[in-house]
């Protein structure tokens with residue numbers, strides 16, 4: 001445990017789905033010592049979450065722990081279960097979503113809109129909160145900030161912008177790092 005990065009602002013519950021939706025080996029670790037499960041995530045994604053929180057204020061990833069066990073399986077309005085890691089057989093999102101590979105987060109900020117974050121990325125892609133990001137998703141009206149550490153051709157040199165059917169909220173295809 002001493003070698004595991006524990007985020008300052010996020011519990012492991014926020015980054016994982018409810019324990020009943022975890023693979024059995026993860027679920028048993030969860031019930032023993034759930035903070036050990038931070039090891040599932042790359043250090044860089046955990047550091048990035050803390051840096052985003054410090055820069056942009058209150059941030060929600062998952063909130064299933066505020067709901068009932070029955071709702072964990074069924075889903076419920078305003079309940080987020082798959083905004084961090086997503087089970088490989090999860091019904092939501094792409095077959096090879098970076099969420100399934102422990103490399104993506106969907107952040108809902110209270111005090112900052114995704115547009116404000118994208119604007120800052122355009123003017124200062126070298127800011128610490130963007131240092132490890134490889135790709136973001138952007139489209140008009142998007143209410144959450146998706147970032148991931150997925151591969152792309154200009155890995156580390158630029159942040160790749162994934163569109164929704166060509167709509168990337170006016171952002172360029174790639175945001176260059178200086």
Ligand SMILES: [Zn+2]
Nearest residue numbers: 104105106146
């Ligand atoms: Zn996402």
